[in-house]
Each structure stands twice: as C-alpha cells, then as structure tokens.
Amino acid sequence: MLMKDIFLRVDELEAALGHMHTHFGDLKLQIKELLEENQRLRIENQQLRKVLKRETTAEFPQEATDESAVVKGKEKSSSIVGVGEGHDNLARLYHEGFHICNVYYGHLRLEGDCLFCLSFLSK
Numbered sequence: 001m002l003m004k005d006i007f008l009r010v011d012e013l014e015a016a017l018g019h020m021h022t023h024f025g026d027l028k029l030q031i032k033e034l035l036e037e038n039q040r041l042r043i044e045n046q047q048l049r050k051v052l053k054r055e056t057t058a059e060f061p062q063e064a065t066d067e068s069a070v071v072k073g074k075e076k077s078s079s080i081v082g083v084g085e086g087h088d089n090l091a092r093l094y095h096e097g098f099h100i101c102n103v104y105y106g107h108l109r110l111e112g113d114c115l116f117c118l119s120f121l122s123k
Helices: 002-059 067-078 085-095 115-122
Strands: none
Touching (some): 085 115
C-alpha cells in the first residue's frame, strides 16, 4: 500500500509540473510580446522626438535673438497653406517612417513600404 501512495504522489507531482511548465510558457510568450511592444514604442518615440525637434527648430530658428523672425513666423502660420504643401508634408512623414494611409495613419512603419501609403502618394 505504501508503494501505491508513493506512485500516486509522484504522478500528481508530474501533473503539477506539467501545468507549471505550461504556465511558464504562457508567461514567457507574454513577456516576449511586451518586450516587442516596448521596443516598437521606443523607436516610435525616438522618431517623434526627431520630428518635434526638427519642427520646433524650423518654426523658431531665431526666436530669442530676432524679434522680426517671430513676427514673420506669426504671419506665416496665419497664412493659407499652399496647394502642394500638404502633399509634401505627408510625403515627408512617410519618408520619416510613419504611415500616411487611412488604414494605419500615424503608426510607425516597421515592415518596409506600405502599399496603401504608396498608392495614396501616387495620386
């Protein structure tokens, strides 16, 4: 009777270890997905910081030293956007690595060119 109890306990322990192995596998998969998302968000954050830095330096190149530059900047911001400027801005965003199509607009392009974006640019 003692051998039967030992065998049952070993069998239960083996089943518990199997469940634990499954849980570890699931946890490992979740960690992998979180690490991938974290890396994607870091890259996207870097790209957005570059764009923000470029936009702020282009918008206010001599802000502190030249008063006329601020006046010109205000005049330009209130003026009507040129016909081709919107298309040029979208093309610039696409080349910086962001989607401009209506499907993934604003998301970082991770897998090369997007056919939706390219078809939109060709119009």
